Amino acid sequence: MHPPKLSTINESPRAMVIFTDLDGTLLDGSTYSFDAAQEALDELHTRSVPIVVVSSKTRAEIEPLRARLRNEHPFIVENGGAVIVPSGYFPFQLTSATVRNHYSIVELGTSYGLLRQALKEIAQELEVELRGYGDMPVEEIVMRTGLSRQEAELAKQRDYDEPFVVDNERCTLDALTQAITARGLRWTKGDRFHHLMGVQDKGEAVRYLIECYHRQADRHRDPLITVGIGNSLNDLPMLKAVDRPILVQQPNGSYEQDIELLGLIHAPGPGPIGWNRAVLSLLA
Numbered sequence: 001m002h003p004p005k006l007s008t009i010n011e012s013p014r015a016m017v018i019f020t021d022l023d024g025t026l027l028d029g030s031t032y033s034f035d036a037a038q039e040a041l042d043e044l045h046t047r048s049v050p051i052v053v054v055s056s057k058t059r060a061e062i063e064p065l066r067a068r069l070r071n072e073h074p075f076i077v078e079n080g081g082a083v084i085v086p087s088g089y090f091p092f093q094l095t096s097a098t099v100r101n102h103y104s105i106v107e108l109g110t111s112y113g114l115l116r117q118a119l120k121e122i123a124q125e126l127e128v129e130l131r132g133y134g135d136m137p138v139e140e141i142v143m144r145t146g147l148s149r150q151e152a153e154l155a156k157q158r159d160y161d162e163p164f165v166v167d168n169e170r171c172t173l174d175a176l177t178q179a180i181t182a183r184g185l186r187w188t189k190g191d192r193f194h195h196l197m198g199v200q201d202k203g204e205a206v207r208y209l210i211e212c213y214h215r216q217a218d219r220h221r222d223p224l225i226t227v228g229i230g231n232s233l234n235d236l237p238m239l240k241a242v243d244r245p246i247l248v249q250q251p252n253g254s255y256e257q258d259i260e261l262l263g264l265i266h267a268p269g270p271g272p273i274g275w276n277r278a279v280l281s282l283l284a
């Protein structure tokens with residue numbers, strides 16, 4: 001099968017913004033390396049195209065990664081739980097933001113304490129075992145994710161989203177969904193875990209930032225093209241929010257089957273390999 005031809009963009013590359021998932025997308029699903037995307041990353045850096053990380057990871061996990069990526073742009077944590085913008089990044093005040101640690105933070109998610117409580121109640125109600133990150137010792141997270149011990153500790157510093165596993169096969173997805181929505185909450189599926197969260201999603205957080213980038217671009221009268229890149233179901237709201245949605249392959253070469261979207265670009269390659277090829281095609 002030939003890889004699909006990607007459409008090119010004629011507009012100024014300065015007015016492009018790329019929103020990207022991390023695990024299994026910019027980062028390799030098992031090694032967590034972005035080496036395979038380096039060529040495209042360098043090109044985007046040269047052209048000053050902002051890359052906005054949009055992940056289910058925590059702020060504590062994303063900060064060291066941003067440093068390795070030499071990325072000084074806003075980022076979105078815990079499946080849209082909060083939008084975090086470096087102070088002074090946009091030349092205007094952000095609505096609903098609180099200022100903390102050199103960041104303007106826009107909180108969209110439900111507090112972690114509430115999610116933990118709800119997870120326990122739902123497990124009792126359905127008589128199944130639901131193990132969240134809050135129930136898992138660091139060693140168990142290391143074993144389930146392949147993260148280092150130090151990284152797993154950063155992953156446990158959660159504010160708005162609880163990854164969990166359903167260990168009991170008696171629990172149907174329907175019953176789980178019902179119990180979650182009855183509490184005004186939602187769940188989604190990432191690469192390795194289900195995620196319990198409030199009504200926020202990656203799409204709402206991405207739309208907030210797109211609004212900001214549009215406002216900034218309008219000042220320079222530049223047309224703005226938004227690009228989103230993901231690999232799993234929790235990326236669908238983000239992909240729906242952008243002009244150019246891109247889906248990378250899973251390691252086995254398949255595409256997440258639950259993602260169907262008009263205009264969806266199927267990147268010819270898994271994770272950072274597909275990321276690299278799709279972005280270079282967009283820039284060509």
Ligand SMILES: [Mg+2]
Nearest residue numbers: 021023024232
């Ligand atoms: Mg992913």
